[in-house]
Amino acid sequence: MFNLSFGAAAGALALAIVATPLAASDDDHHDYNEEDQAGDFAYEAPAKPTEAWMLAAGGRIYDKWWAALDRPEPVYFTHPAYPATATKSGADTWRCVTCHGWDYKGATGIFRAGEDYTGIKGIDGAIGRDEGEIIALLRAPLHGYTQEMIGDEEIGWLAAFVSRGQIDMSKYVDLSTREIVAGDIDNGRAVFQTNCAACHGFDGRQLNWGGPGEDAFVGTEASDLPDEVMNKILNAHPGVWMINLRAFGPGVAADVLRYAATLPQE
Numbered sequence: 001m002f003n004l005s006f007g008a009a010a011g012a013l014a015l016a017i018v019a020t021p022l023a024a025s026d027d028d029h030h031d032y033n034e035e036d037q038a039g040d041f042a043y044e045a046p047a048k049p050t051e052a053w054m055l056a057a058g059g060r061i062y063d064k065w066w067a068a069l070d071r072p073e074p075v076y077f078t079h080p081a082y083p084a085t086a087t088k089s090g091a092d093t094w095r096c097v098t099c100h101g102w103d104y105k106g107a108t109g110i111f112r113a114g115e116d117y118t119g120i121k122g123i124d125g126a127i128g129r130d131e132g133e134i135i136a137l138l139r140a141p142l143h144g145y146t147q148e149m150i151g152d153e154e155i156g157w158l159a160a161f162v163s164r165g166q167i168d169m170s171k172y173v174d175l176s177t178r179e180i181v182a183g184d185i186d187n188g189r190a191v192f193q194t195n196c197a198a199c200h201g202f203d204g205r206q207l208n209w210g211g212p213g214e215d216a217f218v219g220t221e222a223s224d225l226p227d228e229v230m231n232k233i234l235n236a237h238p239g240v241w242m243i244n245l246r247a248f249g250p251g252v253a254a255d256v257l258r259y260a261a262t263l264p265q266e
């Protein structure tokens with residue numbers, strides 16, 4: 001009897017000792033929505049967001065804010081600043097990327113010609129700019145992003161991305177030919193097999209987001225639209241439970257990009 005209760009007490013003590021260093025700090029505490037953990041990862045913020053988390057979140061808002069933030073799609077009208085001479089209309093014209101480009105260089109980058117041309121400048125001139133100024137610019141009539149569209153905390157992540165999260169795309173993708181110009185294929189293969197393959201399959205063909213008769217796999221998109229895929233790798237695709245490599249930096253992301261472009265395209 002004595003031995004038993006002593007054993008239990010000792011066990012509890014041992015547990016208490018090992019549990020302390022392993023437990024998450026109170027700061028990291030997160031209340032789970034047990035029904036929808038994927039949605040939680042896609043839409044919720046951690047209690048203590050790191051710089052890497054914020055920059056990736058900002059990058060997803062830049063990509064397609066309503067998908068990233070689970071808001072209604074702005075189907076009502078074409079963005080007033082979108083040039084009438086350009087090719088798009090409707091919700092698409094409310095995406096930052098539609099006017100400013102996947103390479104952040106607008107009319108001086110990959111969008112300098114073709115169906116994506118708008119003539120609007122990039123956001124690379126705003127690298128290092130005060131975040132308050134960036135937020136004011138996005139709330140001003142020219143851009144017209146209301147709090148219902150992008151909330152105050154969320155627009156802070158976007159401003160952080162504009163100020164500190166842009167990469168120099170020309171290091172990885174030739175801005176004239178749209179060819180991939182950097183990246184270590186072997187390291188990219190290692191990262192892909194151990195991360196991306198969990199959802200996309202070892203050959204990148206497990207998920208297909210193409211239309212009927214038209215495949216769109218990781219391989220297809222990495223080879224056709226490498227600047228876009230570089231954004232997805234660094235920030236994740238908005239509104240889904242995809243991981244991102246923001247915390248590992250653009251060098252590792254470029255390795256994955258280059259390897260992904262070697263995967264089957266159909």
Ligand code: HEC
Pocket residue numbers: 062079080081082083093094095096097098099100120121122123124125126134137138143145158162
């Ligand atoms: C419909 C087109 C359009 C969309 C969508 C758009 N912008 Fe702009 N943006 C502009 C125009 C036009 C300017 C002003 C360019 C100029 O001064 O010549 C601008 C300027 C900027 C600038 C300042 C650039 C500089 O060098 O001073 C930043 C930063 C910026 N936009 C960020 C964003 C972000 C972030 C989003 C998405 C939330 C966004 N924009 C969506 C058209 C757009």
Ligand code: HEC
Pocket residue numbers: 192195196197198199200207208209218221222229232233237240241242243244245256260
């Ligand atoms: C936890 C699952 C998961 C992981 C891990 C993951 N992805 Fe994804 N990814 C998704 C989902 C879901 C989509 C959305 C597919 C769709 O739209 O049908 C997606 C979409 C994409 C897209 C297409 C976006 C578009 O334009 O439609 C690319 C490119 C991509 N992932 C690349 C990667 C790469 C590279 C990695 C590894 C760094 C990776 N993904 C890791 C789940 C994942």
